[in-house]
Amino acid sequence: MTTQAPAPTRREQILAEAARLFAERGFHGVGVDEIGAAVGISGPGLYRHFAGKDAMLAELLVGISERLLAGGKQRVAQANRSAGSATEAAAEPAAVLDSLIDGHIDFALDDRPLITLHDRELGQLRESDRKLVRQLQRQYVELWVDVVRALRPDASEGQARAAVHAVFGLLNSTPHLGSAPSLPGRAATAALLRRLAHGALGAL
Secondary structure, three states, X not given: OOOOOOOOOXXXXXXXXXXXXXXXXXXXXXXXXXXXXXXXXXXXXXXXXXXXXXXXXXXXXXXXXXXXXXXXXXXXXXXXXXXXHHHOOOOOHHHHHHHHHHHHHHHHHHOHHHHHHXXXXXXXXXXXXXXXXXXXXXXXXXXXXXHHHHHOOOOOHHHHHHHHHHHHHHHOXXXXXXXXXXXXXXXXXXXXXXXXXXXXXXXX
């Protein structure tokens, strides 16, 4: 018996529609009334959930950075727990890297509007939120760098960090792949991205 995912809350629905509209038209091209209409409530009704568009954008960009970091840490921990229960040793770096790549591919395919938002609208955040996003992103990068260097000990820290950034650029190119009907399918696209990411890191 499968367990259904819980239905999104109204707050989550608002954020999802805000992300979609901001990505399509730009932050300044979307009004509160339009976001409200997309979720079936009046524009002023949104203020029961958010102080305004700025708060929505901050929650979207800070939130996805927090999710990526937390998800990455969880994947590393799960891989190590699985290895420890079987062999009393840390997981093989290759297995941990596989898990990190798969997690980022899920993000790149399922949250394409957030990638567009980050690229276009990060500068719209107030300075404290922008700094927080950058801090979370640096921690996420270093998580990958540690795993890559464990797998490729001959690579310098700078080389590993450059390779990780290059892989992020590759995986985060999904907003430029076109609309879903033009893609070869989620599984095939994920498999392609996985091969490309491993190929890039394998060049170290």
